[in-house]
Amino acid sequence: MKKEFTMESNNDFYCYIKSNLPKGFKIKTEPSKSYYSQWKFRYILFKENEKIKEIKGDYRKIKNDELKKTASEIINLIEVK
Amino acid sequence: MFTCWSLVSTMLKRYPEIELDFYPIDKKLNCSYPTHIKGDELLVFIHYFGHENKMKLPKSNGVILEDVSHSITSNIPPKGDLIFGSLRKTFLIGDGGFINSYYNPIYEKSRKLDTWLRYEAHDWKDMREAENMIDREFQIADISSQSLEIIFKANFEMIRKIRQENNDYLNEHIEIGHPLIKYKKNESPLLHNRIFESKEVRDSLRKYLMKKNIFTSIHWPTHKIVKNSNLDNEASIWIENHIISIPIAQNYNLDDMLYISKCINEWQKT
Numbered sequence: 406m407k408k409e410f411t412m413e414s415n416n417d418f419y420c421y422i423k424s425n426l427p428k429g430f431k432i433k434t435e436p437s438k439s440y441y442s443q444w445k446f447r448y449i450l451f452k453e454n455e456k457i458k459e460i461k462g463d464y465r466k467i468k469n470d471e472l473k474k475t476a477s478e479i480i481n482l483i484e485v486k
Numbered sequence: 487m488f489t490c491w492s493l494v495s496t497m498l499k500r501y502p503e504i505e506l507d508f509y510p511i512d513k514k515l516n517c518s519y520p521t522h523i524k525g526d527e528l529l530v531f532i533h534y535f536g537h538e539n540k541m542k543l544p545k546s547n548g549v550i551l552e553d554v555s556h557s558i559t560s561n562i563p564p565k566g567d568l569i570f571g572s573l574r575k576t577f578l579i580g581d582g583g584f585i586n587s588y589y590n591p592i593y594e595k596s597r598k599l600d601t602w603l604r605y606e607a608h609d610w611k612d613m614r615e616a617e618n619m620i621d622r623e624f625q626i627a628d629i630s631s632q633s634l635e636i637i638f639k640a641n642f643e644m645i646r647k648i649r650q651e652n653n654d655y656l657n658e659h660i661e662i663g664h665p666l667i668k669y670k671k672n673e674s675p676l677l678h679n680r681i682f683e684s685k686e687v688r689d690s691l692r693k694y695l696m697k698k699n700i701f702t703s704i705h706w707p708t709h710k711i712v713k714n715s716n717l718d719n720e721a722s723i724w725i726e727n728h729i730i731s732i733p734i735a736q737n738y739n740l741d742d743m744l745y746i747s748k749c750i751n752e753w754q755k756t
Contacts (some may be wrong), residue, residue: 445678464622
């Protein structure tokens with residue numbers, strides 16, 4: 406998998422995955438429709454339109470580099486698949 | 487009192503030492519400014535949604551800041567001490583703002599991923615994600631070359647003309663609610679803001695339009711510090727609960743307006 410840039414903070418997660426996914430994979434964001442909800446996230450990863458993983462939570466409650474670790478796991482998952 | 491939530495939020499985050507105070511508006515967006523601006527004070531006023539704010543400004547020994555984020559393509563003579571604005575809303579670009587004065591900041595490290603995402607976006611969800619990213623974490627950064635190119639090529643008169651035509655079309659063809667603002671010929675509407683009889687009616691219509699792939703917004707949700715204050719925020723909250731902001735930007739044409747008005751009129755019959 407070609408990595409165009411490294412993830413520096415949890416806030417980079419969605420862009421990092423979106424920019425690096427190989428053909429056949431895609432990530433979608435499902436942001437909350439309510440206002441003041443910028444901290445809540447829900448990301449869904451697809452392979453050939455089939456949902457393979459869902460990541461959701463609250464950016465305020467993330468511990469350290471939790472999303473960076475999740476990003477590595479996703480990359481591994483994709484490379485294995 | 488009636489302003490973009492992100493402006494309040496940025497002030498709180500970046501300039502906590504500055505004490506914020508708010509002036510009330512009425513349901514027609516008339517502002518009740520304080521009577522005098524002292525030497526160490528600063529007043530911000532806005533030409534709401536591209537419509538000239540004609541309220542008489544108070545006597546001032548301080549600074550009056552004119553926010554033209556909504557009215558860059560309206561022909562409105564400036565009257566503030568300084569003029570500033572965001573360029574994103576009118577020009578549909580990923581980033582950028584300006585102030586008409588000497589400003590030479592030391593930029594902060596930024597990879598501008600939210601800007602990248604805006605230019606990669608295919609739907610409102612990616613746009614919202616980009617907005618959320620910048621609300622969570624932002625840096626003072628230079629404008630991107632992509633955005634600069636769009637601004638250099640922008641035809642202000644054309645933008646104004648298309649926005650006026652789209653807004654006029656909706657004024658004429660939507661059968662329910664009423665427009666918040668009557669624009670003049672020199673003004674470039676930012677959005678078609680429409681007032682509905684109740685929050686329930688408004689919310690039900692928004693939901694219906696979402697199903698029809700029409701993304702509307704609310705201008706503005708009142709910031710919690712305004713909501714919780716003892717100030718006269720009645721009109722701001724009333725507008726928040728009755729308004730729908732419908733897109734009429736220059737990337738839409740009269741066929742799009744026909745579709746929007748048709749959907750709204752259909753909803754009325756359901």
